Amino acid sequence: MKEKVVECFRQIHLKNKRLNALISQTDSQMLLDQIGNKNGRLRGIPIVVKDNFATAEFKTTCASKILSAYYSPIESTAVRKIKEEGGLIIGKANMDEFGMGSFNTNSFYGPSLNPVDPLRVCGGSSGGSAAAVAAGFCAVAIGSDTGGSVRLPASYCGIYGFKPSYGSISRYGLIPYAHSLDTVGILSKDLNIICDVFDVLKGKDELDPTSIVSKERKEILEIENLRIGVPQEYHVDGISDAVLRVWSQTLEKLEKRGAKIVPVSIPSTSQALSAYYIIAPAEAYSNLAKYDGIRYGFKANGDNYKDSLFKTRTEGFGNEVKKRIMIGAYVLKSLEKSRFYVAAQKVRKQVQDDFDRVFQAVNPLTGAKYENSPQIDFLLTPSALDVAPTLEMTKSKDWNPYINDVFTVPASLAGLPAISMNGGNENGLPIGIQLVGQYGNDLNVLEFAKLLSQ
Numbered sequence: 453m454k455e456k457v458v459e460c461f462r463q464i465h466l467k468n469k470r471l472n473a474l475i476s477q478t479d480s481q482m483l484l485d486q487i488g489n490k491n492g493r494l495r496g497i498p499i500v501v502k503d504n505f506a507t508a509e510f511k512t513t514c515a516s517k518i519l520s521a522y523y524s525p526i527e528s529t530a531v532r533k534i535k536e537e538g539g540l541i542i543g544k545a546n547m548d549e550f551g552m553g554s555f556n557t558n559s560f561y562g563p564s565l566n567p568v569d570p571l572r573v574c575g576g577s578s579g580g581s582a583a584a585v586a587a588g589f590c591a592v593a594i595g596s597d598t599g600g601s602v603r604l605p606a607s608y609c610g611i612y613g614f615k616p617s618y619g620s621i622s623r624y625g626l627i628p629y630a631h632s633l634d635t636v637g638i639l640s641k642d643l644n645i646i647c648d649v650f651d652v653l654k655g656k657d658e659l660d661p662t663s664i665v666s667k668e669r670k671e672i673l674e675i676e677n678l679r680i681g682v683p684q685e686y687h688v689d690g691i692s693d694a695v696l697r698v699w700s701q702t703l704e705k706l707e708k709r710g711a712k713i714v715p716v717s718i719p720s721t722s723q724a725l726s727a728y729y730i731i732a733p734a735e736a737y738s739n740l741a742k743y744d745g746i747r748y749g750f751k752a753n754g755d756n757y758k759d760s761l762f763k764t765r766t767e768g769f770g771n772e773v774k775k776r777i778m779i780g781a782y783v784l785k786s787l788e789k790s791r792f793y794v795a796a797q798k799v800r801k802q803v804q805d806d807f808d809r810v811f812q813a814v815n816p817l818t819g820a821k822y823e824n825s826p827q828i829d830f831l832l833t834p835s836a837l838d839v840a841p842t843l844e845m846t847k848s849k850d851w852n853p854y855i856n857d858v859f860t861v862p863a864s865l866a867g868l869p870a871i872s873m874n875g876g877n878e879n880g881l882p883i884g885i886q887l888v889g890q891y892g893n894d895l896n897v898l899e900f901a902k903l904l905s906q
């Protein structure tokens with residue numbers, strides 16, 4: 453057990469300067485001393501936590517200047533549970549500021565790079581978490597996923613990235629970006645560890661009213677009885693040949709093993725991304741209003757309250773965060789609200805309904821029968837449009853940073869459990885495949901991922 457932890461610190465020592473995956477880290481001796489005193493289901497497992505989870509020992513920065521010296525008075529439920537079960541928190545991971553980004557390039561601490569090829573980005577916003585796992589800094593990392601923040605970096609770094617059903621893990625102490633979407637996620641090279649950590653973290657928490665008790669029972673899945681849906685609308689412009697190849701090879705393998713591959717339709721796919729980039733900024737606008745230089749963190753001095761507020765927020769937030777605050781304010785303006793925010797909520801409802809219809813014969817809310825539901829067990833899609841881009845590519849004027857969330861955002865809008873796992877490679881660069889299940893079917897999504905990995 454000790455050797456594993458020592459090895460993690462050795463890797464951190466060797467590689468973190470280059471990869472910039474960790475914002476803070478603990479003292480190795482102190483952590484090693486703790487092993488002996490601890491018991492529990494995660495005993496001795498080295499764990500990295502994204503820097504938007506409140507922790508007692510480390511500062512909690514959200515990779516933002518505005519929180520760069522912030523120590524939280526509370527500890528998040530996820531971190532508390534990990535510690536109670538003997539998990540060892542090695543450090544806090546780099547991320548896109550407040551979770552806003554897909555490449556970990558929007559961090560006050562600079563980009564985190566991809567251990568597979570450090571000229572490339574590791575994805576975001578839980579980029580440091582994915583890089584820490586891929587580089588061997590820890591056995592498992594905790595991230596958060598609002599629209600793909602766990603699955604996209606997992607895809608780029610060639611590891612597993614699990615986003616459970618909305619509400620299945622308490623978010624108490626996870627600094628909010630967009631409440632109706634934020635979900636705690638788990639990243640690792642080892643699916644069994646993901647299952648163990650999920651088992652520890654899941655469940656109702658009185659401190660998070662959105663957390664739920666799952667009634668799900670793990671089923672014994674047999675590939676030959678599974679119906680796997682392939683959404684036809686996911687053949688979007690911009691998807692690379694390599695991703696198409698890995699996607700169809702994975703489906704072929706499943707078909708050979710006896711699964712039934714079923715083409716399905718999720719008609720709202722083309723609008724889901726736009727809806728997400730209205731709803732998430734609208735919620736962020738409200739969530740980030742509290743950073744005024746008085747209650748939290750960084751404060752810039754001004755001539756009066758208004759001037760100081762203006763300077764604090766201008767200097768304290770990075771450009772992407774400011775952009776989203778402005779978009780959020782705009783889409784909620786009374787004159788624009790129905791054109792943007794309300795329209796986006798209608799699309800979100802449509803996305804949820806589209807998913808319900810492919811999974812089940814009856815609408816779970818109204819009880820009405822769906823015409824021709826294909827009644828699939830899981831959806832299988834790509835996780836990203838392509839392999840990880842180089843850092844240079846993300847700086848180009850023509851680069852569209854939002855389009856890459858096209859495959860991950862729909863499951864987020866519907867709150868569904870989804871996992872990204874490595875499906876193949878192109879010139880040594882990982883390509884992720886995403887499995888999506890029905891709401892509440894977290895354990896079965898993990899089971900299916902295990903079957904597919906065999």
Ligand SMILES: NC(=O)C[C@H](N)C(=O)O
Nearest residue numbers: 551552553598599600601
């Ligand atoms: N937070 C996320 O899940 C990532 C998404 N790309 C966003 O910027 O909102």
